[in-house]
Amino acid sequence: MLSVLRxxxxxxxxxxxxxxxVQYPEQKPxxxxxxxxxxxxSRDPDGGERxxxxxxxxxxxxxxxxxxxxxxxxHGRRYPEFFRINFSRCIFCGYCEEACxxxxxxxxxxxxxxxxKRPNLVYEKExxxxxxxxxxxxxxxxxxxxxxxxxxGKGQSEREDPPTDLRQLLP
Amino acid sequence: MKAVYSIVTVFGVLFVALNLSALLIWVERRLLALxxxxxxxxxxxxxxxxxxxxxxxxxxxxxDWVPPFADKAVFVLAPAVAMVTVxxxxxxxxxxxxxSVANLNIGVLFFLGMxxxxxxxxxxxxxxxDNKYSLLGGLRATAQMLSYEVFMGLSVMGVVLLAxxxxxxxxxxxxxxxxxxxxxxxxxxxxxxxxxxxxxxxxFDLSEAESELIAGYHSEYSGMxxxxxxxxxxxxxxxxxxxxxxxxxxxxxxxxxxxxxxxxIKTFFFIGFFILLRASLPRPRFDQLMSWGWKLMLxxxxxxxxxxxxxxxxxx
Numbered sequence: 001m002l003s004v005l006r007x008x009x010x011x012x013x014x015x016x017x018x019x020x021x022v023q024y025p026e027q028k029p030x031x032x033x034x035x036x037x038x039x040x041x042s043r044d045p046d047g048g049e050r051x052x053x054x055x056x057x058x059x060x061x062x063x064x065x066x067x068x069x070x071x072x073x074x075h076g077r078r079y080p081e082f083f084r085i086n087f088s089r090c091i092f093c094g095y096c097e098e099a100c101x102x103x104x105x106x107x108x109x110x111x112x113x114x115x116x117k118r119p120n121l122v123y124e125k126e127x128x129x130x131x132x133x134x135x136x137x138x139x140x141x142x143x144x145x146x147x148x149x150x151x152x153g154k155g156q157s158e159r160e161d162p163p164t165d166l167r168q169l170l171p
Numbered sequence: 172m173k174a175v176y177s178i179v180t181v182f183g184v185l186f187v188a189l190n191l192s193a194l195l196i197w198v199e200r201r202l203l204a205l206x207x208x209x210x211x212x213x214x215x216x217x218x219x220x221x222x223x224x225x226x227x228x229x230x231x232x233x234x235d236w237v238p239p240f241a242d243k244a245v246f247v248l249a250p251a252v253a254m255v256t257v258x259x260x261x262x263x264x265x266x267x268x269x270x271s272v273a274n275l276n277i278g279v280l281f282f283l284g285m286x287x288x289x290x291x292x293x294x295x296x297x298x299x300x301d302n303k304y305s306l307l308g309g310l311r312a313t314a315q316m317l318s319y320e321v322f323m324g325l326s327v328m329g330v331v332l333l334a335x336x337x338x339x340x341x342x343x344x345x346x347x348x349x350x351x352x353x354x355x356x357x358x359x360x361x362x363x364x365x366x367x368x369x370x371x372x373x374x375f376d377l378s379e380a381e382s383e384l385i386a387g388y389h390s391e392y393s394g395m396x397x398x399x400x401x402x403x404x405x406x407x408x409x410x411x412x413x414x415x416x417x418x419x420x421x422x423x424x425x426x427x428x429x430x431x432x433x434x435x436i437k438t439f440f441f442i443g444f445f446i447l448l449r450a451s452l453p454r455p456r457f458d459q460l461m462s463w464g465w466k467l468m469l470x471x472x473x474x475x476x477x478x479x480x481x482x483x484x485x486x487x
Contacts, residue, residue, distance in 0.1 A: 004452065007451045007452065008448065011447060012451075019210055020208045021210045
């Protein structure tokens with residue numbers, strides 16, 4: 001019997017405990033920077049596209065919602081001809097981000113992407129591409145990798161030695 | 172002049188009682204939310220007050236469905252009985268000195284009789300629905316209300332002995348020196364428990380236990396017929412709260428503020444307590460409920476009556 005009274009009293013004390021509800025549209029919840037929300041394609045610090053069209057994200061995607069076609073520009077630099085994410089299928093697992101070798105595809109702390117029409121959930125490259133660098137401000141794939149492209153030969157990347165002369169006998 | 176006066180009283184009581192119990196839908200949801208650390212309905216209108224209107228509109232526009240297997244006449248009658256019996260009890264409620272719809276000399280008995288008649292609404296609803304869950308709910312409600320009715324009446328008798336009258340106005344007047352909750356504390360506790368069981372509110376809502384019986388006796392009801400059961404329940408809560416304050420807390424007695432305001436304040440306090448009970452206590456098993464009623468509450472009520480009676484005789 002006493003426990004019943006104590007229960008009632010303890011519940012009554014919740015009058016002064018405050019509420020845990022977040023009044024969402026007026027009061028935005030805090031989302032950590034690594035929250036897995038809307039997917040974006042980032043650019044490197046020079047403003048070029050980071051995506052090299054390697055298809056690893058499309059392969060890693062467990063629901064197969066990423067579609068792209070790689071092509072090359074006049075400098076021999078690979079980029080996606082089109083890049084399409086069907087957000088009505090996306091499960092926001094973040095595997096694409098993990099698979100990406102160039103930090104191009106990233107998940108952001110934004111989830112407000114409701115639509116009235118289903119086709120509007122299919123995002124094309126111009127919807128995905130942002131103007132900034134996302135989570136990795138100084139990273140540029142083309143500046144670091146050993147691949148030679150127009151304007152940068154082999155061995156001219158950052159922290160890279162000139163290519164070894166294979167016919168040289170001396171070490 | 173007398174006729175006009177009584178018509179005003181009747182419609183005033185009806186208006187206030189019905190609107191108050193409709194408002195209770197909102198009050199209950201907000202209070203429950205407060206005690207569960209949420210907000211509850213706060214979107215429609217200021218503080219979500221128009222939620223009541225939205226709910227009522229929704230209920231009016233729902234299909235008024237009578238199942239083909241139901242006993243039609245009784246099925247339609249049952250919710251009306253639920254409303255009418257509760258509303259009838261409001262007629263004896265003393266609102267202010269000398270103001271009540273019917274100043275009956277047997278006010279307490281009338282109130283008890285009307286709440287007994289209220290059992291019919293659940294029995295008939297459970298039976299006419301021709302649905303096993305409804306029938307089980309109806310059976311439970313009947314057994315529960317009948318057995319709690321017994322010591323509800325007995326717990327009030329202590330008050331009647333002290334006041335020397337069945338007239339509710341006289342009972343309120345008799346509390347000028349001291350509220351009856353002090354000499355009749357046991358009677359008060361028993362009356363509150365019986366009142367919760369009588370209105371079939373949690374923790375005694377076994378007749379509509381949604382986790383076992385869907386919705387019990389009103390499983391088959393929809394639209395405004397369900398709404399009548401719904402509002403009838405809140406009317407019952409208001410009535411029992413008002414009765415607690417009249418019988419044990421001096422009704423409209425109180426300093427400074429006008430009598431009606433005091434009655435409303437006291438009533439709202441007990442309505443809040445009813446909702447607090449719902450927020451905090453789980454439902455007992457049905458056999459536990461019955462054995463408490465007959466083996467604990469009834470002897471306690473009898474002992475209370477015996478002692479009160481003895482003391483009244485001794486001090487006369």
